[in-house]
Structures are given as structure tokens and as C-alpha cells.
Amino acid sequence: MTQTPETAAPLAADRRRFLGATATAFAALAASGCMSRTASAAPAATPARASGFDGYGPLQPDPQGLLDLPEGFSYRVISRLGDAMDDGGTVPDRADGMGCFDLGNGEIALVRNHELQPRHDAGGPIAKGFGKRNGEFVPGGTTTIVLDAKSLQVKRQFRSLGGTIRNCSGGVTPWGSWLTCEEAPTGPGQPYGDGLERSHGWVFEVPASARGLVDPVPLTAMGRFNHEAAAVDPATGIVYMTEDRDEGVLYRFLPKTPGKLAEGGRLQAMVVEGLTDTRNWNTPAMPVGKPFKVSWVDLDEVEAPKDDLRLRAAAKGAALVARGEGLHMGVRRGVSEVFACCTSGGAKQLGQILKLTVGQAGQADMVELFFESESTDQFNFGDNLTVAASGHLIVCEDQYTPVVDNHIRGITPDGRAYDIARLTAQTELAGACFSPDGKVLFVNAYDPTATLAITGPWAA
Secondary structure (H helix, E strand, C coil): CCCCCCCCCCCHHHHHHHHHHHHHHHHHHHHCCCCCCCCCCCCCCCHHHHCCCCCCCCEECCCCCCEEEECCCEEEEEEECCCECCCCCECCCCEEEEEEEEEECCEEEEEEEECCCCCCCCCCCCCCCCCEECCEECCEEEEEEEEECCCCCEEEEEEEEEEECCEEEEEECCCCEEEEEECCCCCCCCCCCCCECCCCCCEEEEECCCCCCCCCCCCHHHCCCCEEEEEECCCCCCEEEEECCCCECCEEEEECCCCCHHHCEEEEEEEECCECECCCCCCCCCCECCCEEEEEEECCCCCCCCCCHHHHHHHCCCCEECCEEEEEEEEECCEEEEEEEECCCCCCCCCEEEEEECCCCCCCEEEEEEEECCCCCCCCCEEEEEECCCCCEEEEECCCCCCCCCEEEEECCCCCEEEEEEECCCCCEEEEEECCCCCEEEEEECCCCEEEEEECCCCC
């Protein structure tokens, strides 16, 4: 059965539920600014510090040889490469970003990206999609897994978007859809575009309630670039987006109608007062915990056939960001905050996390360096990002080393990093997201695809 995306419901319809789900997680982050462990300023007291939380303990070797976890935690594989799906296809490879949704009626849905290039296997024929190469739909897109909310048994799984390239990350919306982002600004006559019939590098929207392939509508007003993640402010409908480039910038999209992204809007890039480079590669220009005033510059020709949007943004004063990847939006005491993982940022080039605080009542937005990794024991190339109900940041690693040793790391509100899991397979972790009740952490092993559900005594 196929289904086209329905017109997005008004933003206010599910905003209250979205706000409630995020407020608890961000309450603990309010208690103090986060900093690296060797930062000179003493952190303020926080619930995490007061409780003496220092992590979940040492990781225990997994008898199955896949994922080491602390004592008291366990996982199950709910979907893996080659599993038969209900639409006649099989689960494709390269599972990346992912979002979790409450469907009601005791069901939850995982909408999962597949970062597939045109040469990769699609897991079966694609009935309809966005773009073709040499007459066949390219294999990237999304699959949807519907689970029983209590037992986590798979009730159905199927491809929900096809014909796209390198769907890397994305983000959930307050109106119940997944924004899936192509990390692939290519097309006919462009690098890596041999045989392609259309230009790629767009954002697409996939309703969590879809029961089959959706009609693929590129949200061209949101820009064409090396897209990574997206996060929606439930208060305004503004969408924030990262770009996985060494000289990328942070974008925001102001929709004409909140909740209806296909109707278009304005694309802007972040300008930081007194700072043109947040990366700290050569000099520590952005110290941890220091707020900087933000403004936003309008961008034109956002469909960027030359893949130069970031360069034109920087020429207008936009601040450079080191490989912007994971994004997470939350609301604390009525104030929206965006956390952005910058994979190769920092003096050690091990990764940073920026925090953007959205201004209220006419006040300017503010940005600060929330965390900067100073050793591989904190995190090494943080990628996808989410926040637990405790307010701890949850970071998936995607390091580039001869022997890959990727972890899921937690970061307390006062800046202490700790281990949550270690993947023994030689691939990355991606798509971390919590179930609506906060009791299950879903995450993907990228290649070969395996989607895991982790349960345990998560910190309250």
C-alpha cells in the first residue's frame, strides 16, 4: 500500500505534547553550563553532581560480540540487514539517522535513514521515488519500523522513501514527521553525478504514520547543500540545520507557514558577533561557556547549483562550523535551546557541542561552546546527538582510525563524560533516539545494518 504525505497539521496541534517531552530532559541542563573536564572554571552545583552520578560503571564484554554495556543494561536487535520487510523488499544497509514517534494505539514507529549511494543495493525494487540513475531509482531513502510499544516486537517494517542519495541524518517534527536529509549535493554534470537524472542535496519529509512509500517532495526552499541534521523549534516552527563540511555553517529556515514546510520560506545562516570561526583549530577563539550574540543573514539562490551556499554565507559574515552533524532541540522554562555536534571541532579536533539559545521577547539569540572534547576518553568524533530524560547528552561516535572503537558517550550537565556503550563491530553508531517514555534507547549499527533497543536503569 502506498501513501502520500498528508498536509501537515497545524503546528499547535501536537506542540504541547512535544514541549512536555522535551522539558524534562532539558531541566537538568539548565542547572549549569557544561564544560570539558580540564576547564579552569569550577562548574556550579547540579542535580547530577549533587547525586554523585559518575556513570553506569565499567562496560561488560558482550557474549554476542556486538555491543558492550554496563552491568544491568541489555539490548536486543530488532531489525537487521537482509530481514524480510512487509512490502516484499529486504532491510537495506547503512542505517544512519533515526527518529522515534508515538503512533497511539500501543504502537511506536522508528523512521530510519539509509545512507546509500547509487552503486549500493536497495534491498529490492523501488516502486516510486525521487531520482533515477541510468533509468533506475537510486537506493537511498528511509525505512519505517512499527513496534509494539510494550514488547518492542516488530509489527511491520517497510520502505517509506526511495530515490534519494546518502540520507544521513535528519530530525523529528512536532507534527509527527521525520525530516530526512540528503548529504549529496550532486546531479547531472556535477561531481559523482554520472547517470543521474535530477539534482540531489535536499530535505524530504516522511510522516511517521505513512504505511508505504510516500510521494518524494524535495523541500527546495530549505537549501541545497551537504545536509546532515535538522531540528524544529516547536514554539515557532523554525528549522535549524547542520552541514557536514569542514567549512560549513549553521542554517535556519523560517517557513511561510509553520508546520507546512513545502509552502516555502526564508533560509538564513548564523552570524556570531565578534567571531567568524567557532572551530578553535588554530586559536581558542571560542572559550567554553562564554555566550556570544547571534544574528542571521538572509541567503539567496538557495538551490545552489554550484554547491557554494556555505561559501556565499561565509562571505556575508556567517561563522564557520567544523562539520556540523547531530542536532537536538529542547525547551527549558519556555526557552528553546538547540544543541549541535561539531564532529571535528576543537583544539584537539575531537569534537565540540554548541548550544544556541533562542532569544525571547525581542532579545537576540545567543550561542556558546557547551563542550569541547580534550581526549578520546571523552569522545572521539561525536556525530548523532540526543538528550536523555536526565538531561544528559547522548553522543554517538563516528571516528576515523585504523581500528574503529566507537562508543555511545554520556555527558552530564556539569561536563563529565562517561561510557554508555562500546560497539565492537568495525562501523559507526548512529540514530540514537529514546522511546516516548524514555525507557528505551534505540540506535543503529551502520554497516551491516542492525537496529538495537537498549534497556536498563537509565538515570532519572
